[in-house]
Amino acid sequence: MNKPTGPQNITGDRAKPRSGSRAGSWAKPAAAPVEHPPGLPARLIAAAILADVIGAGHGFDEAFGSETTQAKLNALEPRDRALVRSIVVVSLRRLGTIRKALAAFLERGLPKRSGNLEWFLVVTAAQIMFLDVPDHAAVNLCVLAVRTDPKSQPFAALANAVARNLARAPEGPADLDPFADTPAWLAARWKQTYGDAKATAIALAHRIEPSLDITVKADVARWAEALEATRLPNGSLRLTSHVPVPDLAGYADGEWWVQDVAASLPARLLRVEAGQRVADLCAAPGGKTAQLIAAGGHVVAVDRSAERLKRLAVNLERLGMSAETEVADVAGFSADPFDAILLDAPCSATGTIRRHPDVAWTKRASDIVSLAALQTRMIDRALGLLKPGGTLVYCVCSLEPEEGEAQIASLLRRNPDVARVPITADEVGGWSDCVTPAGDLRTLPFFSVLDEPPLVGLDGFFAARLVRKA
Structure with a gap:
């Protein structure tokens, strides 16, 4: 199987064994701690996360950040923790291809009532097909993982056969189906909205590991050179380094923050002037808030989640910035009128699949309907918070027209008291392809962000700039 080399060259290290304890001299001797072979705990955790994301429909951040998962990860060496993340991300990004490969060696399909067998096999296939992990290690650890689960244990021989056949399979041509890793309902939507050629380009862009983009507070040239x-x-700035973000120069000093290039555009479109009173609605985790503060605005950051606002406050503290914060649902938020408002509304997030591949497998078509209704209520409320003559930028990280173009139309x-203020290519890096005929912003994952050197890829965003007539 074809495996990429380079930054994904990660292998498992020995996990720290758990230490036993005794309740007292009168207690029965504690059972000897179970010591797993090197690398096995990482595979078990990866399989559990996949079961939580794909099986239970929880988002990656939710599954990865749960107390149970974090406790298990903290018991691992750093390289094993990195391995868990790599396995899960590539499994989600290439899930369709992996399932197709496994199906070739499962003539009768997955056995019923086989516990976590599917996730153990997916974890194994991800390593064999896409990660620089020795095949024999992936196969052996697959069998050991299966034996840890009472429901999958009876199928250890089957798992061994499938894993070995997968490892022996000759390298073949690339999958000819560009939509193999895209749920059918999303592929159908994108073909209808963008046409076959663009839909294909979107699906292929989602297979590529994204680069790291950052927004710098000041002296962009200096930090471009330093990083x-x-x-x-x-x-x-776009980085190719795979150094952990906190270890990069300037991070601890608050000189920059991580932000996809597409996500940096909506705040710029607001054209905030020094001293203006600005609301950032649905503000967490705070990248756009930081942009508005850096532009000189007096910013009120609003979010319905107190925990997310705490995260925003921590991020701003690192950057040496501050903003007023309000825990509130936008639909019920009241305040004195603002000069400008940025509404980054809750959405299906299908524009972020390249960075968050779990979105493809956790969202449903029905989500788009309910979210579009919520967005309508939020836009109407935001306009009610705007001064006459004030500017509202509405944005979503979605590829779906119901949440973008149709919402503004x-x-x-x-509302005859609202007018569109067309966006120009000069305001968005000269990328004319990102400006719609109506004057809105629409980025797609396969767009180029630089011709020389050729750089492709950004999140899918929609944004419209509106003014409340005086």
């Missing part, structure tokens, strides 16, 4: 980064026309039909 050996490429400066993009909009002012973002509906607003303009029902």
Whole structure:
């Protein structure tokens, strides 16, 4: 099987064994701690996370950040923790291809009532097909993992056969189906919305590991040199380093923050002037809030989640910035009118699949309907918080027109007191492909952000700039 080399060259290290304890001299001797072979705990955790994301429908961050998972990860060596993340991410990014490969060696399909067998096999296939892990290690650890689960244990011989056949399979041509790793309902939507060629390009872009983009507070040229980064026309920096973010120069000193190039565009479109009173609605984790503060605005950051606002406050503290914060649902938020408002509304997040591949497998078509209704209520409320003559930028990290283009078309039909302020290519790095004929912003994952050197890829975003007529 074809495995990429380079930054994904990660192998498992020995996990720290758990220490036993005794309740007292009168107690029965404690059972000897179970010591797993090197690398096995990482595979078990990866399989459990996949079961939580794909099986239970929880988001990656939720599954990865749970107390139970974090406790298990903290018992691992750093390289094993990195391995868990690599296995889970590539499993989600290439899930369709992996399932197709496994199906070739499961003539009768997965056995019923086989516990976590599917997830153990997916974890194994991800290593054999896409990670630089020795095949024999992946196969052996697969069998050991299966034996830890009472429900999958009876199928250890089957797992061994499937894993070995997968490892022996000759390298073949790339999967000819560009939508193999895209749920059918999303592929159908994108073909209808963007046409076959663009839909195909979107699906293929989601297979590529994204680069790290950052937004710098000041002196972009200096930090481009210090971080050996490429400066993009909009002012973002793109890094190729795989050094952990906290270890990069300037992070601890609050000189920059992580932000996809597409996510950096909506705040710029607000054109905040020094001293203006600005609301950032649905503000956490705070990248756009930081942009508005850096532009000179007096920012009120609003989010319905107190925990997410705490995270925003921590991020701003690192950057040496501050903002007023309000824990509130936008639909019920009241305040004195603002000069400008940024509404980054809750959405299906299908534009972020390249960075968050779990989105493809946890979202449903019905989510788009309910989210579009919520967005409509939020836009109407945001306009009510805006001064006459004030500017509202509405944005979503979604590829779905119901959450973007159709949302704004509906607003303009029902509210004659609102007008669109067209966006120009000069405001978004000169990327004319990102500006729609109506004057809104629409980025797609396969768009180029630099011709020389050629750099492709950014999140899918929609944004519209509106003004409340005086």
